[in-house]
Amino acid sequence: MNGVKIVVTTESGQPVQEVTSDAKGTWEVPVEKAGKYKVTLDVSTLPPNLQVRGGSNTRTPTVYEGNPASVLFALQPKTAAGAEPEQSGGGGSAFWERAAQLTFEGLNLGLIIALAALGLSLIYGTTGLTNFAHGELVTLGALLAYAFNTGIGLHLIPAALIAVILAGGLGYAQDRFFWGQLRRRGTGIIAAMIVSIGVAIFLRYLFLILFGGQSEAFAQYNAQPGIQVGPISAAPKNFVAMGIELLVLIVVGVALLRTRTGKAARAVADNPAPAASSGINVDRVIRIIWTVGGAIAALAGIMLGLSQNLKFTMGQDILLLIFAGVTLGGLGTAFGALVGSIIVGLFIQVSTLWVPPELKSVGALAVLIIVLLFRPQGILGRRERIG
Amino acid sequence: MDWITIISTTVKAAIGVETVWYALAAIGINIHFGYTGLLNFGQSAFLAVAGYGLAVTVTVLGLPFWIGIGVGLLAAVLLAVVLGIPTLRLRADYLAIVTIAAAEIVRLVFRSVAFKDVFGGSDGRRGFSDGFYALNPFPEGEYGFGWLLFGERTLWVLVVGWILVGISCAIVFLLMKSPWGRVLKAIREDEDAVRSLGKNVFSYKMQSLILGGVIGCLGGFIYGLAYASVQPDIFGTETTFFAYTIVILGGAARVFGPVVGSAIFWVLLVLVNGVLSGAVESGIITFMDSTQVGPFRFLLVGLGLILLLVFRPQGIFGDKREIAIDAR
Numbered sequence: 068m069n070g071v072k073i074v075v076t077t078e079s080g081q082p083v084q085e086v087t088s089d090a091k092g093t094w095e096v097p098v099e100k101a102g103k104y105k106v107t108l109d110v111s112t113l114p115p116n117l118q119v120r121g122g123s124n125t126r127t128p129t130v131y132e133g134n135p136a137s138v139l140f141a142l143q144p145k146t147a148a149g150a151e152p153e154q155s156g157g158g159g160s161a162f163w164e165r166a167a168q169l170t171f172e173g174l175n176l177g178l179i180i181a182l183a184a185l186g187l188s189l190i191y192g193t194t195g196l197t198n199f200a201h202g203e204l205v206t207l208g209a210l211l212a213y214a215f216n217t218g219i220g221l222h223l224i225p226a227a228l229i230a231v232i233l234a235g236g237l238g239y240a241q242d243r244f245f246w247g248q249l250r251r252r253g254t255g256i257i258a259a260m261i262v263s264i265g266v267a268i269f270l271r272y273l274f275l276i277l278f279g280g281q282s283e284a285f286a287q288y289n290a291q292p293g294i295q296v297g298p299i300s301a302a303p304k305n306f307v308a309m310g311i312e313l314l315v316l317i318v319v320g321v322a323l324l325r326t327r328t329g330k331a332a333r334a335v336a337d338n339p340a341p342a343a344s345s346g347i348n349v350d351r352v353i354r355i356i357w358t359v360g361g362a363i364a365a366l367a368g369i370m371l372g373l374s375q376n377l378k379f380t381m382g383q384d385i386l387l388l389i390f391a392g393v394t395l396g397g398l399g400t401a402f403g404a405l406v407g408s409i410i411v412g413l414f415i416q417v418s419t420l421w422v423p424p425e426l427k428s429v430g431a432l433a434v435l436i437i438v439l440l441f442r443p444q445g446i447l448g449r450r451e452r453i454g
Numbered sequence: 455m456d457w458i459t460i461i462s463t464t465v466k467a468a469i470g471v472e473t474v475w476y477a478l479a480a481i482g483i484n485i486h487f488g489y490t491g492l493l494n495f496g497q498s499a500f501l502a503v504a505g506y507g508l509a510v511t512v513t514v515l516g517l518p519f520w521i522g523i524g525v526g527l528l529a530a531v532l533l534a535v536v537l538g539i540p541t542l543r544l545r546a547d548y549l550a551i552v553t554i555a556a557a558e559i560v561r562l563v564f565r566s567v568a569f570k571d572v573f574g575g576s577d578g579r580r581g582f583s584d585g586f587y588a589l590n591p592f593p594e595g596e597y598g599f600g601w602l603l604f605g606e607r608t609l610w611v612l613v614v615g616w617i618l619v620g621i622s623c624a625i626v627f628l629l630m631k632s633p634w635g636r637v638l639k640a641i642r643e644d645e646d647a648v649r650s651l652g653k654n655v656f657s658y659k660m661q662s663l664i665l666g667g668v669i670g671c672l673g674g675f676i677y678g679l680a681y682a683s684v685q686p687d688i689f690g691t692e693t694t695f696f697a698y699t700i701v702i703l704g705g706a707a708r709v710f711g712p713v714v715g716s717a718i719f720w721v722l723l724v725l726v727n728g729v730l731s732g733a734v735e736s737g738i739i740t741f742m743d744s745t746q747v748g749p750f751r752f753l754l755v756g757l758g759l760i761l762l763l764v765f766r767p768q769g770i771f772g773d774k775r776e777i778a779i780d781a782r
């Protein structure tokens with residue numbers, strides 16, 4: 068319904084914003100804080116022959132941090148006084164529409180997690196390092212793109228490209244000057260894991276110092292009107308982002324299967340010693356994996372920043388979901404990480420049909436624990452001693 | 455710069471509340487990681503269930519303080535059992551991921567809006583410490599000498615806290631000298647060898663997890679009582695990581711390692727904070743503003759953890775042969 072006035076206030080009645088619905092009848096109000104809000108539809112702006120179903124023209128949605136809350140005003144033709152309003156039988160189809168929408172969002176999240184998980188899994192497979200700083204590599208990509216985007220003023224697309232290349236270079240440098248040196252010193256895998264926690268803390272607070280504690284958005288594409296495709300409504304940027312994510316994943320996947328380096332990488336991930344003895348330069352392969360892993364983690368960060376917001380903890384917040392994806396698919400397997408991540412992403416979003424959105428990650432983490440209980444090698448992993 | 459304030463806050467930090475509750479958390483981690491070789495990254499969850507066990511029992515159920523303590527301890531034991539059954543058979547890196555995931559689940563449930571009536575959402579719970587302060591034997595006033603002064607409430611928390619630290623250290627010292635402790639260390643070195651001697655490795659690991667969890671959970675009580683409140687985000691993964699830094703700094707598998715580590719950790723944090731804030735205010739340092747001092751010292755924590763692991767994994771007092779970081 069076009070041109071209907073909507074007034075949004077906080078629970079205590081402090082006005083937030085007044086908006087008018089657009090041609091498709093949608094409207095959006097950005098709010099600063101999570102909490103309860105009161106949304107009132109101005110009945111006098113409705114066409115004279117329509118009324119709000121149920122009679123009440125106010126809604127009080129609870130907005131959770133980072134999640135938009137949707138408010139629906141179902142309209143119906145005004146019935147003659149005394150006539151019982153017809154009950155709509157559309158509850159079932161509304162459920163499936165929401166399920167489709169959430170599946171789409173879950174796929175989007177799953178692809179982002181998959182980008183990050185691929186690098187983590189390959190690094191684990193080749194070096195045995197459980198890298199707790201991988202979340203910070205995700206943040207790094209987003210913040211680099213943000214710096215080029217708003218700092219220098221480049222359009223987001225070239226800024227993202229430079230950020231991804233730069234992050235790849237930093238991934239290379241990280242292995243060349245840090246992790247590679249540690250391997251040469253013979254640092255054990257548990258020591259390396261704790262070192263990676265140190266790296267994570269170091270980088271996280273470096274980001275906090277340089278970027279600040281607030282949430283930001285990229286200069287372009289941040290508020291796009293949604294388009295409707297079948298039962299799914301999403302901003303066009305989400306479709307493009309998913310296309311890019313899929314493309315990158317396919318390219319990396321094909322490269323792993325077909326190219327010499329990709330085959331070498333899988334061989335090293337399988338078992339480094341025979342790979343080395345068959346003439347593969349293990350150090351070179353590991354360095355390439357760090358470079359590619361850093362670059363696609365950065366891409367994941369940019370895509371995450373595009374669909375949510377940029378924050379210095381954004382990578383840390385999805386780190387455990389990345390771990391969940393990697394473990395679900397099988398630690399160290401490249402394609403397992405892909406499958407596992409997409410399942411985790413879908414699970415998280417679709418589960419909000421039944422659980423409150425703020426608890427959606429709990430389900431994914433619980434699944435992680437249950438998987439380790441019954442099939443510790445993951446979906447695509449090989450049985451081996453893990454106890 | 456106000457050196458008197460900087461020095462007095464630093465000296466206070468050496469025996470302060472933060473040092474106490476982090477020391478207790480770290481003693482627990484020392485039992486897990488230092489002696490048994492269990493990489494438990496979910497220590498913050500033990501503190502959280504204890505703190506919330508006390509808070510919810512007293513505020514929501516209206517039961518007395520001592521029952522709250524009992525509920526908190528029971529919750530920690532229960533968490534150890536629930537966490538241990540699926541995870542203790544796993545390899546170290548899997549164990550780390552699962553325990554950190556479990557700790558996040560606990561935190562997310564505590565801060566969720568769905569359970570706001572019980573756990574108080576992201577604001578947490580307050581107003582449960584009256585029973586504790588009613589036991590305070592110190593009359594109202596300031597205690598100490600010169601500029602080293604504590605109010606009667608802080609003094610009572612510190613006395614109880616340090617007594618708990620002392621008891622915990624004594625327990626660790628005695629247990630680790632006993633045959634039981636030698637089995638734990640043997641598990642750390644080579645659990646297959648221990649298994650081949652007919653020991654039930656799983657059971658020993660579980661006992662270690664429960665003991666370390668219960669000692670760590672005392673830190674949750676001390677935090678809750680000292681600040682008269684609990685918030686979910688205090689018990690995040692960073693708390694666990696800082697406690698690990700403390701264990702490694704002091705020296706893993708040493709009785710007093712975590713205590714000394716905690717004191718040094720907080721002395722350094724407070725000292726760096728004081729000096730840098732003073733330097734920023736008086737214009738000596740111009741490349742930072744006062745809001746960046748806080749993050750900067752945690753950046754130093756990360757750097758310190760890296761350097762420690764690379765150059766001195768045994769920490770200050772540890773023995774390099776006794777550190778379970780090269781295992782498997």
